[in-house]
Amino acid sequence: MTTTYEPNVVLSTKEYDVVGTRPIRHDGADKVTGKARYGADYSVRTQLYGKILRSPHAHANIKSIDTSKAEALEGVRAVVTHKDFPSALEGDDAVQAMREGIMASGRVRFKGHPVAGVAALNVHIAEEAIGLIEVEYEVLGSVMTTQDAMADGAPILYDDLRTDELGETIEGNTNVAQHIQYSLGDIDKGFAEADVIVEREFNTATVHQGYIEPHNCTVDWNKDGRVYIWNSTQAPFDVRDQTAQILGLDVVNAKLTPMEIGGGFGGKWEPYGEPVAALLSKNTDHPVKIVHTRTEEFDSTGPTPGSNIRVKIGATKDGKFTAAKAYIAFEAGFSAGSVIEAGAQCVFACYDIANGLVDGYDVVVNKPKSAAYRAPGSTHVAMATETVVDELSKELGIDPIELRLLNATKEGTRRVDGPRFPRIGCVEVLEALRDHPHYKTPLEGPNQGRGLAIGFWFNAGMQSSCSIAVNADGSVTLVEGSPDIGGSRVGLAMQAAETLGITAEEVRPSVVDTDSVGYTAGTGGSRVTFATGWAVYEASQDIKRQMITRAATIWDIDADSIEMEKGVIQSKTNSELKMTFRELAAQLNDTGGPIMGRGTVDPSGEGGAFCANIVDVEVDPDTGKVDVIRVTAVQDAGKAIHPSYVEGQIQGGTVQGIGWALNEEYFMNDKGTMTNSTFLDYRMPTSLDTPMIDTVIVEVANPGHPYGVRGVGEVCLVPPPAAIANAIHDAAGVRLRNLPMNPGVVMNAIWNK
Amino acid sequence: MATVFVPALMRKLTDEKATLEVPGVTVREVINNLESEYPGTKDRLVDKFKIKASISVAVDGEISPMGILAKVGEHSEVHFLPAIGGGH
Numbered sequence: 001m002t003t004t005y006e007p008n009v010v011l012s013t014k015e016y017d018v019v020g021t022r023p024i025r026h027d028g029a030d031k032v033t034g035k036a037r038y039g040a041d042y043s044v045r046t047q048l049y050g051k052i053l054r055s056p057h058a059h060a061n062i063k064s065i066d067t068s069k070a071e072a073l074e075g076v077r078a079v080v081t082h083k084d085f086p087s088a089l090e091g092d093d094a095v096q097a098m099r100e101g102i103m104a105s106g107r108v109r110f111k112g113h114p115v116a117g118v119a120a121l122n123v124h125i126a127e128e129a130i131g132l133i134e135v136e137y138e139v140l141g142s143v144m145t146t147q148d149a150m151a152d153g154a155p156i157l158y159d160d161l162r163t164d165e166l167g168e169t170i171e172g173n174t175n176v177a178q179h180i181q182y183s184l185g186d187i188d189k190g191f192a193e194a195d196v197i198v199e200r201e202f203n204t205a206t207v208h209q210g211y212i213e214p215h216n217c218t219v220d221w222n223k224d225g226r227v228y229i230w231n232s233t234q235a236p237f238d239v240r241d242q243t244a245q246i247l248g249l250d251v252v253n254a255k256l257t258p259m260e261i262g263g264g265f266g267g268k269w270e271p272y273g274e275p276v277a278a279l280l281s282k283n284t285d286h287p288v289k290i291v292h293t294r295t296e297e298f299d300s301t302g303p304t305p306g307s308n309i310r311v312k313i314g315a316t317k318d319g320k321f322t323a324a325k326a327y328i329a330f331e332a333g334f335s336a337g338s339v340i341e342a343g344a345q346c347v348f349a350c351y352d353i354a355n356g357l358v359d360g361y362d363v364v365v366n367k368p369k370s371a372a373y374r375a376p377g378s379t380h381v382a383m384a385t386e387t388v389v390d391e392l393s394k395e396l397g398i399d400p401i402e403l404r405l406l407n408a409t410k411e412g413t414r415r416v417d418g419p420r421f422p423r424i425g426c427v428e429v430l431e432a433l434r435d436h437p438h439y440k441t442p443l444e445g446p447n448q449g450r451g452l453a454i455g456f457w458f459n460a461g462m463q464s465s466c467s468i469a470v471n472a473d474g475s476v477t478l479v480e481g482s483p484d485i486g487g488s489r490v491g492l493a494m495q496a497a498e499t500l501g502i503t504a505e506e507v508r509p510s511v512v513d514t515d516s517v518g519y520t521a522g523t524g525g526s527r528v529t530f531a532t533g534w535a536v537y538e539a540s541q542d543i544k545r546q547m548i549t550r551a552a553t554i555w556d557i558d559a560d561s562i563e564m565e566k567g568v569i570q571s572k573t574n575s576e577l578k579m580t581f582r583e584l585a586a587q588l589n590d591t592g593g594p595i596m597g598r599g600t601v602d603p604s605g606e607g608g609a610f611c612a613n614i615v616d617v618e619v620d621p622d623t624g625k626v627d628v629i630r631v632t633a634v635q636d637a638g639k640a641i642h643p644s645y646v647e648g649q650i651q652g653g654t655v656q657g658i659g660w661a662l663n664e665e666y667f668m669n670d671k672g673t674m675t676n677s678t679f680l681d682y683r684m685p686t687s688l689d690t691p692m693i694d695t696v697i698v699e700v701a702n703p704g705h706p707y708g709v710r711g712v713g714e715v716c717l718v719p720p721p722a723a724i725a726n727a728i729h730d731a732a733g734v735r736l737r738n739l740p741m742n743p744g745v746v747m748n749a750i751w752n753k
Numbered sequence: 754m755a756t757v758f759v760p761a762l763m764r765k766l767t768d769e770k771a772t773l774e775v776p777g778v779t780v781r782e783v784i785n786n787l788e789s790e791y792p793g794t795k796d797r798l799v800d801k802f803k804i805k806a807s808i809s810v811a812v813d814g815e816i817s818p819m820g821i822l823a824k825v826g827e828h829s830e831v832h833f834l835p836a837i838g839g840g841h
Contacts, residue, residue, distance in 0.1 A: 166762040166763060166797060166808070166833075178835070179762075180835045183771070341835040341836065342837045417832070418758045419811045419815075422815070458837070461816075604817060605815060
């Protein structure tokens with residue numbers, strides 16, 4: 001590389017004392033020394049070990065279940081089936097659907113669907129026992145893709161499923177759970193105004209979040225009727241609530257303690273083994289621990305949907321987009337809910353297009369129920385839109401960044417789903433991409449190519465709670481309920497420190513159980529630094545108010561005449577009346593007692609985020625293998641509270657995008673069985689497969705947050721597959737429209753060129 | 754009056770009109786007034802005293818966590834969108 005450049009750059013627009021610095025994370029020592037306790041590390045005396053029998057069929061009626069041989073095996077303490085759960089009809093439709101996913105009653109709808117659970121003295125006996133359970137199945141026809149599921153005469157997963165169209169029920173048997181539509185302007189007029197129209201079809205394979213730590217739980221059904229759960233989850237309160245609902249318990253009778261979490265990416269938001277372990281515990285009077293194997297993770301926990309997408313965009317000869325149309329069908333898995341809404345809203349979000357029409361379909365298929373995966377739905381649709389935009393740039397002869405800038409969405413742009421954008425950073429991200437040395441650096445060899453793409457994600461707000469207590473030495477303890485996946489403890493501590501005028505090291509953050517903090521929605525939607533950050537800000541402001549009132553009491557002056565800035569409390573009129581935060585903290589217990597602050601929020605104003613990539617690849621013309629040789633990722637963070645962890649998020653998301661682009665897929669046989677359900681065969685990128693991911697953090701402050709924060713954890717996964725597809729085209733002259741683009745696919749495309 | 758953007762799949766209830774000027778200072782009032790003019794719309798949007806779980810309401814571009822209780826300004830835009838079920 002001949003050009004000098006900084007591998008990671010922060011384009012700051014506002015400086016603070018603590019925010020924007022890079023202190024050592026509070027959980028760092030525990031994480032790097034192995035002392036951090038994850039779910040599998042957690043053990044309770046006298047605990048038993050649970051295993052789950054899963055369906056070998058993708059779709060079948062259960063004729064009978066005989067557990068007698070398993071129950072007779074020495075060391076087995078309990079066996080449960082659907083009959084041990086509350087009546088299938090107890091609870092509303094959503095609860096019944098959750099219960100059916102946890103344990104099948106009359107029909108299995110995916111390979112891996114739980115059928116029975118066993119508790120035994122050790123995991124080996126439990127495994128032997130589930131092999132002794134005899135289940136008689138009547139195998140049914142199955143569907144694995146949206147195209148198959150929507151075809152005339154397709155096997156139907158639910159006799160009572162009807163298509164919902166925004167509250168209107170469409171009669172007739174179907175596998176389409178939902179149809180949504182967004183319409184803007186006049187689509188026919190828009191295409192009539194176009195000089196160039198490109199329309200293409202895309203398919204993306206089902207892929208898994210691939211977190212390293214599998215789902216696990218230890219559950220103790222106490223004799224007083226209260227259920228205690230220790231597990232790995234992104235959403236302690238939601239999993240607590242759902243587990244209670246599935247078991248027919250009041251929420252007050254369930255407590256969940258989240259352990260450290262080894263990744264989630266959206267896949268750890270729901271209960272899986274928890275209700276089964278609870279019933280096994282209830283039936284044995286012992287705590288029960290269940291830890292998934294990797295195969296169980298692939299077979300039975302939420303992957304991201306496979307998809308079938310058609311995108312059509314028209315443009316004038318000078319590059320202005322006049323109309324855009326999309327058909328998007330997502331695999332929901334065996335139960336409705338594929339986040340089709342988000343995919344349909346994101347598909348054209350990067351562009352200001354006056355005329356648009358988007359149809360989205362949520363389709364049930366015989367696969368595990370899909371779950372969120374970093375910016376769910378947006379990566380799929382970006383693969384389609386950004387490939388079509390690349391084709392348009394070639395056909396129009398316009399630089400791909402300039403074409404995107406010409407049409408870039410900005411504050412006030414009306415999205416295809418209707419609302420106008422608030423202040424956003426799409427233009428700034430594209431400008432930073434254009435100005436980066438990478439874009440001007442020539443490729444160095446044959447068979448190399450460069451591609452780029454941009455993506456959007458909404459981010460989320462939702463509810464968060466926290467409390468902060470002032471210690472006598474001027475430090476504070478911060479109690480919050482957002483499991484820390486990507487460095488959120490330190491990011492939240494820094495916001496408290498900035499607000500109170502102390503250092504990040506003087507704030508001790510703790511993620512606590514569901515009894516010890518108010519409701520906090522899960523760690524997802526890129527929401528924690530934004531929303532729990534808001535709660536921390538409010539709690540810190542609460543402390544400031546109380547500290548000022550206390551100083552007023554001590555000085556016997558009016559509180560309105562006191563201010564607190566940068567950790568110093570002082571009179572506005574008498575310069576001799578001044579105390580540091582630490583000095584006042586030391587006096588609290590003698591002047592009225594301790595001070596605690598609280599913050600509870602449900603904020604909107606999360607702002608959206610954009611991320612763009614430049615990717616260089618080298619394609620081996622003899623094998624089809626694609627090497628990613630250089631990546632630059634540019635992302636708007638609003639304000640990077642801790643730039644190192646923003647960079648880490650961008651780099652991690654980009655690597656996951658490389659895996660999704662080039663290798664990852666559920667490889668299904670004709671019986672609906674995933675045949676690559678281990679990490680040996682499900683190929684995820686390692687550090688040897690990826691170059692250094694250079695990052696540029698753009699800071700277009702979000703007016704909806706006191707420090708300008710936008711979520712950063714998800715949008716980084718959106719552009720890589722499209723950027724890589726465009727780079728492969730640049731290198732090898734072949735357009736690939738299906739994911740993954742593995743060597744066989746690339747080689748076939750080259751042969752067919 | 755607020756401008757209500759009628760979802761594409763509900764426009765047969767509003768004579769295919771995509772936008773409507775509707776009075777009201779809360780989303781609840783807007784929906785009630787919409788129902789007066791275009792019967793059947795409320796049933797599509799509201800379940801007892803709440804916006805349906807499958808629907809989000811956006812006021813002036815922001816999804817409101819307050820649902821039908823959200824305040825609506827004189828010149829506000831009101832959108833009814835399919836709720837995003839994931840986003841984790």
